[in-house]
Amino acid sequence: MRRTLAAGNWKMNGDAAMLDALQQLQAPGGDNAPDILICPPSTLLLQAVAASENSPVRIGGQDCHTAASGAHTGDVSAAMIKATGASAVLVGHSERRADHGETNSDVRAKVEAAWGADLLAILCIGESEAERMGDDTLDIIAAQLEASLPDGATGTNTVIAYEPIWAIGTGRVPTLEQIVETHDMIRARLEARFATQGAAIRILYGGSVKPSNAAEIFTAENVDGALVGGASLKVADIQPIIDALAAS
Numbered sequence: 281m282r283r284t285l286a287a288g289n290w291k292m293n294g295d296a297a298m299l300d301a302l303q304q305l306q307a308p309g310g311d312n313a314p315d316i317l318i319c320p321p322s323t324l325l326l327q328a329v330a331a332s333e334n335s336p337v338r339i340g341g342q343d344c345h346t347a348a349s350g351a352h353t354g355d356v357s358a359a360m361i362k363a364t365g366a367s368a369v370l371v372g373h374s375e376r377r378a379d380h381g382e383t384n385s386d387v388r389a390k391v392e393a394a395w396g397a398d399l400l401a402i403l404c405i406g407e408s409e410a411e412r413m414g415d416d417t418l419d420i421i422a423a424q425l426e427a428s429l430p431d432g433a434t435g436t437n438t439v440i441a442y443e444p445i446w447a448i449g450t451g452r453v454p455t456l457e458q459i460v461e462t463h464d465m466i467r468a469r470l471e472a473r474f475a476t477q478g479a480a481i482r483i484l485y486g487g488s489v490k491p492s493n494a495a496e497i498f499t500a501e502n503v504d505g506a507l508v509g510g511a512s513l514k515v516a517d518i519q520p521i522i523d524a525l526a527a528s
């Protein structure tokens with residue numbers, strides 16, 4: 281059975297005062313208790329790790345460079361993220377792909393860099409609105425998955441986050457049927473490529489997840505949690521999402 285995961289991506293938001301929130305988050309009890317991960321900006325990683333000590337919250341980065349070190353002004357390596365005490369890193373978020381021109385092969389190298397630093401890689405994939413309208417979603421997602429995910433993925437080193445670009449920050453969410461169709465396809469591909477490990481890799485849904493829609497999304501068999509942007513910035517919004525996951 282896959283353990284569920286509630287992950288929050290603060291993006292370029294947050295400050296030291298918001299780290300108090302990390303201590304307020306509660307892990308629901310019971311067999312179904314989800315893992316909880318918060319990904320603050322890299323400048324807050326050290327403080328976030330300290331603030332989440334003795335709490336159920338784990339900390340992750342939002343991006344890493346492909347190289348271990350070198351002349352890459354402004355970037356951070358996976359080992360640097362690991363050294364803060366973080367345990368995971370997002371890679372290939374659509375905002376990185378759009379704002380920084382990251383390709384599937386860049387993202388693949390980042391996943392390998394994350395694994396090399398012993399970080400859980402949370403690989404983000406998702407279709408644009410034009411691709412959705414053109415009925416290309418499944419082909420695009422399958423191609424991204426194939427090209428961005430290196431050989432060697434396991435349930436412990438990798439999480440997939442399906443985030444339709446048109447659903448991010450818009451309040452628009454695919455129908456449950458569309459989410460199920462895409463997640464089932466991702467699961468089938470993972471199992472075809474990685475056998476039992478493919479069955480163990482968690483698949484998160486991301487894109488306008490709110491307390492009001494989380495429970496329905498979590499009814500899907502191959503939705504193993506959520507990657508939450510805006511609603512991860514307030515305890516009052518992320519806690520009910522964590523609770524809905526525990527109840528799913």
Ligand code: 13P
Nearest residue numbers: 289448449487488509510
């Ligand atoms: P929102 O939850 O704000 O739509 O963002 C989703 C996202 O991009 C998480 O990585």
